[in-house]
Amino acid sequence: MPPFGLSIARAMGAAALGLALALPGVAQAQQAPAANANTFDAVRARGQLVCGVNTGLAGFAQPDSQGVWRGFDAEYCRAITAAIFGDPSKVRFVPTTAQVRFTALQSGEVDVLSRNTTWTLSRDTALGLDFAATNFFDGQGFMVKTALGVKSAKELEGATICVQPGTTTEQNLSDWARANRIRFTPVVIERLEEIVGAFVAGRCDAYTTDVSGLAATRSAQPKPDDYVILPEVISKEPLALGVRQGDARFADVVRWTHFLLLSAEEFGITQGNVDQMANDPRPEVQRMLGRNGELGKMLGLDNLWAVNVIKAVGNYAELFDRTLKPIGIQRGPNALWTTQGGLQYSPPFR
């Protein structure tokens, strides 16, 4: 996931590194997982879930004109809140930048990170956090002008490619080019607006960033059909929900809230029909919606938690269509495995 910081933010990263070197204790503090492992009880006692979101990313988390947080990640915050309290409004959104997000989670400033964060091994181990579930599978791709007639990224030999500097995007691009023996000329531009402008003006043949970002850019153009996103995805960017390390109970709640959204889609339970669905004869639906068994209680939640969540945000498909579809992102790898052969897959509610 490319950090969405600006040049000052990157300058800051360098400065922070200098400070971290000057203060050896700091580096150790980074690794120590938070001692207070019972976020679930703390959230219950506080009566509010504090959710770390992006400071502004179209489709994922951005405040609308009235200052209300909208987007895919923000809806996940509401879903988790509804699971815990039965009321999606008991959530507090804390905007976090790419630089402060992990500290915010470690220090207890936020309870959960729902903030387009790529799940990687080093983050999972060294940063004192755990990833509960991948709620969006992203990956780096290429966009070219339709008029160019390019059908595959392999045809980009000798092309000029617009890329943002200092991000994993740049590294992925050069790794991929080396592996495929493709020569290219990078056009490195820092700011998103400028890089899109350069691409549209024809300064580069292709523009590379995460597919979700490409789709958003494409849909914002006056004529989206003039641009085409190539089928190759050259990196894995599983965007996951993050919780503090060693906080198993809360992680369970977050994880199963995500699975609930998937299962609801699988069984056709929607925001509109959730009440009627309670009478559905299928046993798994009965268990999920709390008519049968005590699955909610096992999570430490109300037995009707699933009904509350689905009433609040709908199922995964509804949530996706409401937030990401309008900016031009297709389901792609985020389709259900059970029906459309995607990567989203829920373990059974049993």
Added chain:
Amino acid sequence: MSDITLNAAAKVAEAAPRSAPITQIGFVGWLRANLFSGWLSTAVTLLLAYLIVRWAIGFVDWAFVNAVWSVPNNQTQACRDLRGTGACWAVVTEKHRFILFGTYPYDQHWRPALCIALFVGLYIVSAMRRFWRKELALIWVAVLAVIGVLMWGGVLGMPYVPQERWGGLVITLILATFGLALAFPLAILVALGRRSQLPAIKAICVLYVELIRGVPLISLLFMASVMFPLFLPEGMNIDKLLRAQLAIILFAGAYLAEVVRGGLQSLSKGQYEAADALGLSYWQKTGFIILPQALRLVIPPLVNTFIGFFKDTSLVLIIGIFDLLTAGKTAIIEPAWQGFGIEVYLTVGAIYFIFCFAMSKYSQGLEAELNRHRRH
């Protein structure tokens, strides 16, 4: 006949003195002297005038004639159809409340609006010399307390609003006002401390100033927001805004201290000796003789620093606080409004300009007034 001629000639001799030719004085004279004094300057004048007029016509066309002032329901197609020939002020119409108040609850926007009005009122009252009395400090404390109550709420039937929902212009004003109001007294103490005879105090002040000036503000903000929470005991959280505010106070304090020290050093030794000869104590000497003269001398650099810090508050964007500039940037993230950055940046720039220009103008007046005795 000849008589008449003679008389007429005498009258002409006694006629009122004529003014200089119109081509030498007044506006025309000024034009001749400054803009059309030779063929080169005439050519440059005409060329620049042509460019300025062309640019101005283009700007008026873009900003007013072809502009779209509002669109229904986020349907920005009308704006996009302009293809850059006209401004889309609809983005400001739609987002102005977000730019001014950030994510503050929409139905409570009157509270930050009132706070902005209180801040501006406070500035105006403080700027008038007739209010320069001890009571002014009380007014400041009272108004800042009222602003705190308004913003947080939780009393008098106003719902509680946590800090992370504050945003927009009011955050900029809070950071700048609290920052400078608290940094200034700190700066005076540090400046005095740096000139102190007591080695410990002097060392502490020198260390503080040099340490803070040795790192960029952005790294202090980063320390305050990333490192500092890790050292706190578990479960203890100091408000993000408060941490940023402390970093800004410390930073501004160090810079202002050096400005004040400059003023202290420019005073002649005679002033100190005269005050000592009158038998004044250290604080009397400082308060009545030294500081009034020293501060008067450093008004221009002080205001320069104030204006700089007013704008530096926008750096809090790196720690996820929505100040005026960040709120403006966030407003154009929504896909429907992407690509209308110029309009938003112009608006935000105009707001910054109003505050900074007012500060600058006021300081010019103040400087002229306080240094009247020096004029010859």
